Amino acid sequence: TQVMAAIGALGLLQAERLCQQADVIAAASVDALLGTPTAFDPLVHILRAHPGQNKSANNLFNLLQNSPLRESHRNCDNVQDAYSLRCTPQVHGAVRDALAYARGVLEIEINSATDNPLIFPDEDRVISGGNFHGEPLAIALDTIAIAISELASISERRMEQMLNPALNRGLNAFLAKRPGLDSGFMIIQLTAAALVSENKVLAHPASVDSIPTSANQEDHVSMGSVSAIKLLQVLQNVNDVLAIELIINMTALDLRKEKSSPAIENVKSLVRNSIPALEEDRVMQDDIKAASKMIQDAAILKVLGLTLV
Template sequence: MKLDGVSLTLRDVIKVARHKCQVELTEASKAQVIRSRDYVNKLLQDKKVVYGLTTGFGKFSDTYISNDDTKALQVNLIRSHACGVGAPLSEEVVRAIMLLRLNALSRGNSGIRLELLETITAMLNQNVIPVIPEKGSLGASGDLAPLSHFALVIMGEGEAYYEGKRMGGLEAMTLAGIKPIALEAKEGLALINGTQVMTAIGSIACWDALNLSKWADCIGALTYEALLGVRDAFDPETHELRPHKYQQVVANNLIQLTQGSKLITRQGEVRVQDAYSLRCLPQVHGASRDALAYIAEKLEIEINSVTDNPIIFADKDRVISGGNFHGQPIALSMDFMSIAMSEYANISERRVERLVNPQLNEKLPAFLVKDGGVQSGFMIAQYAAAALVSENKSLAHPASVDSIPSSANQEDHVSMGTIGARKAAQIVDNAYHVLAIELLCAAQAIDFRDPSLLGIGTSWVYNRCRQHVAQVTEDRVLSTDFATIANMMKDSNVLNELSSIINLQ
């Protein structure tokens, strides 16, 4: 994959982060990086006062640093800022961080040497993965603490994973045959002053959320048939009168999925209208899909943005100190994703309740099991779904409304975007498990109906579930089943097969 700083997509991030696609810089990017570095060298020779180049950082921005001390300034910056705490970020998240930082730096507005970018490229391609603690970023002035742990390994310090083993950064670089870099003027600051940690976490979570949004329609449709739902609620005429794009998309998905079904009913055959968790599927799922489209747009802007400070404009003989490192656009998007994905889980858990509750499930056995009493069936599966939904409600409290001043009040408003991204990623994972529980309950309900009566799309969904997990005929440990189905759903290629059968959007 060629990186030019302007054309990276969420799909590209997944290819590199999750599937270890190799990367390289374009020749145009290399040329721009060299021009930018030549300009920085000229500024140093002329002893210009430039933030982070010949000054200290944060509150020390008014402290002049001589040329003799500029290298020490960069090394001290990385060591002093490596203040992360908590468990390490996952390998795929760190690979995404490395990719996004490399892509941003390849624009040639950061004033660093090409040699530094080539070192990062080699680390990514040879899978030298810095150990980056997940906590410690305020999400403004960039993700300073976590990115400093990344930069330590570039210098031959810190810790890294290589070939599945955790070891010292220098050892990992040596085993991979990569020479550590001695940072020079501006380079330490360029490595850590950016939003790449929150954006990496958010990009992977958003990709998984977009995939789950399609599964939610599929699973909701299967539940709809299990509960003998009323087809009329999906009628296009209704949704044309309220033309939100994804409300219409979801309604069409449900029509496609249930095409040919002998379980779904018409208005008045069994009842006039369904409960909201069934009837309002297009409106609720559609609203979350609208939110995800907005979030994906903001992430794709951010992954192709320069978030450094100061920014070098070599061709215009300018250096501008600004605030592109501030994570507010991503912080708000991550809080939005937390809410949108919590709603998928919320409405799914309500459908689970309808499936297992004998007062609501259209004469299905209580808790979807024969010999109720001796067998508990899916009773506690609903508990697990409810627990995850309640956890999501706590996690969905917005991080972006919080701020705390730092650096002696020089940096007096921060985004908390990285906290927001980590919370959103956890909510996405929780939502996968809630919907996995719903799929298992819906499939179990269909076993008590007749799988041959399903629609074209829902039949595929049912059969895919049963390929991985058998019907529950007597009580067993369900936790493993939940994980199996959630992992199956997380493979974004699985739904491609269904899309070849129906027009799933």
């Protein structure tokens, strides 16, 4: 049980950081796609009072303020974008709310006594019980895995919007400098799709399983250690998928004439300091590793120039 709690606490903190950074990365993709931020207007979200949704919407709305790129198409006829852009607060927000539930479970757990038997010296009693059972943790950790997988799922769909010439509003296919000769970012989208698909398997809840041992004395177990171990892999996969989106949307922004918002331009400067623009096809393993480390270290949050919720 202590192992589940320890891994779960670390995983929760990582998941919460991913939520904030997913908002930043999504905002950059919205701007790169000439999307409209009107769907992030606070008036929309106060009518549906899910806390996570309102936090993500607030982040996206603020991240896109003062964007010359946004102003360049303010009077276009685009009313609403694809779900992967327009519904980002609803999806990211649902993830946040799931993490809030898991945080509540973990905070109780790490401040609890889960030994067996339990010793009550003031009452001069020794009581055998079941506080060691990991079911609360197992369900919470499975919830984190299911929820956080959605950040990667919607991220990969935003990649499709940027790479597909039928959807990306004037950019080259796969953002290749030499379409037809170069593959651009086609292959790293395949990497993202593979990771998203792997998460579909890993997100299957371990807590619905059980196997009896110890002559059927231990006849129902939580499988929470399995939940904890696979959560770590889910988190790494999500981290890598968001890193791939970051690489792609920074290039899409490079290809637009106008600059994005100050916050997003700060992120672009950070990325370009370690990941050069794609001039021709190259092995992108090091690019993904560099972007993934930025996200793991929460580096993009440190350069924004504004505070997210």
